[in-house]
Amino acid sequence: MDNNLDLKISDFDYDLPPELIAQTPVEPRDSSRLLVVNRETRALAHRHFRDIGEFLRPGDLLIANQSRVIPARLLGKRAETGGAVEILLLTERPDRGRDVWEALVRPGRRLREGARVLFEDEKQTTRLEAEILERTETGGRIVRLFIPNQTELQSDDPYRLLDVKQAIEALGHMPLPPYIHETLQDPERYQTVYARIRGSAAAPTAGLHFTPQLLERLQAQGVRVGFVTLHVGLDTFRPVETESVKDHKMHSEEIDLDEATAALINETQKAGGRVVAVGTTSVRVLESVAAVGDGKIVPYHGHTNLFITPGYRFKAVDAMITNFHLPRSTLLLLISAFMGKDLMETVYQEAIQERYRFFSFGDAMLIL
Incomplete structure (x- = not known):
């Protein structure tokens, strides 16, 4: 079985000191902190995002969401x-x-x-x-x-x-999440540096940490970059309100994976490289396309309502870059599916103890 929907959302709750909710982005973008998680050894490493190249290898492929936030x-x-x-x-x-x-x-x-x-x-x-x-x-x-x-x-x-x-x-005005109370001085800081296709109601925030210079350095060391599109919609603003996870209804979001990106992914997998999803939105695109193609990555344009929970078997994603997510959220369920609920709880408590910054303008994790 790919998903275990017989779960209680109250088991995916945690207490977060309010001062750890990031209100403003750090400068420069890649100076945010990075918590590196090894799923096999359960080892944790504390770095900065600019150091991410230490954990990526030549032949790895970053897949990022190029959707651009509209002033919605x-x-x-x-x-x-x-x-x-x-x-x-x-x-x-x-x-x-x-x-x-x-x-x-x-x-x-x-x-x-x-x-x-x-x-x-x-x-x-x-x-x-x-x-x-x-x-x-x-x-x-x-x-x-x-x-x-x-x-x-x-x-x-x-x-x-x-x-x-x-x-x-x-x-229009930039639609910052309700937990951000500070005024954003530069609206471009709520856009990734590679955002180009308009349509999102919220930023794919894992990508906010990249700078053009960091991307150039990663490509120089043999890491390739491909892009998909998912316009972030209603579910970003809807917590899981039902106690039983199986009663939560995922809304549909538009996704696109073009021929060039499909070729990059297939080449990477064939050569033994890792597909590293930048953010949960990229994860949902890749896993949705893999589901449509019976495990194969093919060009695809359509919609997805894929709901990833613990028990899900990942078909396309080998590693993931992500921010720290809200309690009782579909995104926390997805992260728990990828690393295991016990490890997720350990990692989040470590991040709280080490005073990482949480949510959209917060710090990042690299899950290997």
Whole structure:
């Protein structure tokens, strides 16, 4: 059996001192700490991320998620009452039409089907509108975005030629996780240096530690780099709320693995190199594609709702780079599946004792 869903989420809880939740990123990116975990020997090593090359070999392949975070947090007002509204765009829904999104909304109770939300620029001119189409099973909303009265704009109006995605870029705010309370001075610090395909509602944070110079050094020592895409969506914002893990419903996320990356992975495996996933999102892409291909890596574009829990047998990933994850989360279950629950608990207690920084802007692990 690949998964053991007969688990209790309360067994994947831990106490974290609040001061260990990283509020700001460190500079430079690769000066964050790195806890290296050997699954076979259970040995732990304390390093900095810039030292990761010591633990990688020529012929290893890093697979990273190149998704780019969009400024998905839109602050507006209800057209009917003027009341404040916040919409967090999670994932596009082309199956429902153009510029239709699944989103979280606040205040949710008052935003029923047919409600309209106005988003204004600094001149209090409405530049973007949202129409609430329906409520989702999990309490979110399906919303349609559009630019109002675009044909009536003056020829010199900077919004005249914008499409909806460009308007989101102009009006939106970076959607930092709710446990980060500090203002992010540079929005690019919530993007990886290789992010290029827009679509995520949150950063694939394991990749935030890489600098262009570090990537160059790793490639110079014979480590290759390939890219996949997973647009991080709803599950990043949803803890496991059911006590029984088997009752948790994973939402679907869009993934892409192209022909060039598939060839890199197959070459690496054939030559005996290790496939090192940068982050849990890359893990989910690789394992989802392996499941579709019956263990083989082939080009793939589609969606995944793969839920990895202890008992899962990994088919594509040999090692993993990851941050420290929230208690009672699907990501902690995935990490426990990869290293074993007992070792995970040992590692996390070691990280707390050694005052590692946790979550999105925190430190990293390399699990070998």
